[in-house]
Amino acid sequence: MWSAGLSLQSRCRHRKEFTLNPRRLSVNRQFMLLGALFDFNDMHTSFLKLIFITFLLIAAIVRPTWACADFYTKLPDVSKDLCLQAQLKPSGARSVQGRSILVRDITPPDVHRRVLVLAAMHGDEFSAASVALHWLQMANAAPVRTHWRFIPVLNPDGLLRQPAQRMNAHGVDLNRNFPTPNWQRETKIYWEKLTRRDPRRWPGRAPLSEPEAKYLFDEIGRFQPDVIVSIHAPYGVLDFDGPVMPPTRLGRLYLDQVGVFPGSLGNYSGVQRGVPVVTVELPSALRAPIASEMSKMWRDLLTWMDKTLPPDEISAAPTLARLPKSVQQR
Numbered sequence: 001m002w003s004a005g006l007s008l009q010s011r012c013r014h015r016k017e018f019t020l021n022p023r024r025l026s027v028n029r030q031f032m033l034l035g036a037l038f039d040f041n042d043m044h045t046s047f048l049k050l051i052f053i054t055f056l057l058i059a060a061i062v063r064p065t066w067a068c069a070d071f072y073t074k075l076p077d078v079s080k081d082l083c084l085q086a087q088l089k090p091s092g093a094r095s096v097q098g099r100s101i102l103v104r105d106i107t108p109p110d111v112h113r114r115v116l117v118l119a120a121m122h123g124d125e126f127s128a129a130s131v132a133l134h135w136l137q138m139a140n141a142a143p144v145r146t147h148w149r150f151i152p153v154l155n156p157d158g159l160l161r162q163p164a165q166r167m168n169a170h171g172v173d174l175n176r177n178f179p180t181p182n183w184q185r186e187t188k189i190y191w192e193k194l195t196r197r198d199p200r201r202w203p204g205r206a207p208l209s210e211p212e213a214k215y216l217f218d219e220i221g222r223f224q225p226d227v228i229v230s231i232h233a234p235y236g237v238l239d240f241d242g243p244v245m246p247p248t249r250l251g252r253l254y255l256d257q258v259g260v261f262p263g264s265l266g267n268y269s270g271v272q273r274g275v276p277v278v279t280v281e282l283p284s285a286l287r288a289p290i291a292s293e294m295s296k297m298w299r300d301l302l303t304w305m306d307k308t309l310p311p312d313e314i315s316a317a318p319t320l321a322r323l324p325k326s327v328q329q330r
């Protein structure tokens with residue numbers, strides 16, 4: 001049988017991992033364990049084998065619920081109910097450590113606009129994921145002719161690490177891992193000269209080297225959003241990249257365009273592709289804004305979208321058509 005080549009030592013290693021924390025096992029490892037189970041000479045009864053197999057299958061099936069339970073306790077102002085009501089589903093993509101990147105679509109019958117909302121690209125920005133889950137609830141209550149796609153935690157490994165970290169499990173700043181012009185040269189200069197080799201801002205070895213960044217890149221290609229909203233913390237401002245008029249404020253956050261960075265999502269999507277990116281920088285990474293502020297930000301976002309990207313005027317044509325010529329020719 002295919003697992004026969006496993007050494008006793010490696011079997012024990014798998015068994016130990018299973019005993020310690022079954023939730024952390026990837027589906028691949030769970031199937032490896034299935035194979036290993038049949039080789040256990042000390043487990044003769046079919047009944048025990050059946051219990052183990054059933055347990056593993058259940059673990060694979062209900063993992064999204066567990067993932068929700070994993071992270072809701074870390075997020076400020078997020079109850080278990082709010083997280084479960086979000087009905088996040090596995091996107092099919094996984095983080096470096098094998099965690100599902102969860103997603104939720106809200107699709108009303110008369111869709112005239114597609115908006116992608118993502119948060120916790122930086123794993124230590126807990127409040128960003130909180131706001132995404134609260135906004136998801138608001139979108140669900142009133143989708144306003146918009147197809148919403150929410151990715152509340154793009155970097156689950158960074159968020160669930162103890163302590164949480166900005167980067168993914170490879171130590172890469174995902175917001176510097178997107179393919180922008182002269183990536184190798186520009187990110188090298190940026191990281192070595194401007195950040196003085198700050199490990200929190202390491203762009204990685206190559207653009208899209210990280211599964212989380214690659215997933216978002218692919219998702220943008222598949223979903224073709226008219227707007228991307230990327231939630232961060234803790235700088236307390238509103239940033240914007242794109243070929244349309246930016247929002248001047250969302251709630252108490254005022255527009256303050258901080259510049260364009262090599263490898264950033266704003267640069268890749270807003271500048272290169274012409275798909276506007278609204279970057280929300282909440283004032284605290286640990287505390288979520290109060291409920292009335294989250295509602296005000298949401299209403300301001302919808303008002304800006306209605307004014308700038310009215311649903312009736314968005315055609316099926318690629319968003320690139322709205323780009324200035326100079327940008328299209330790059």
Ligand SMILES: [Zn+2]
Binds near residue numbers: 121122125231232233
């Ligand atoms: Zn951030």
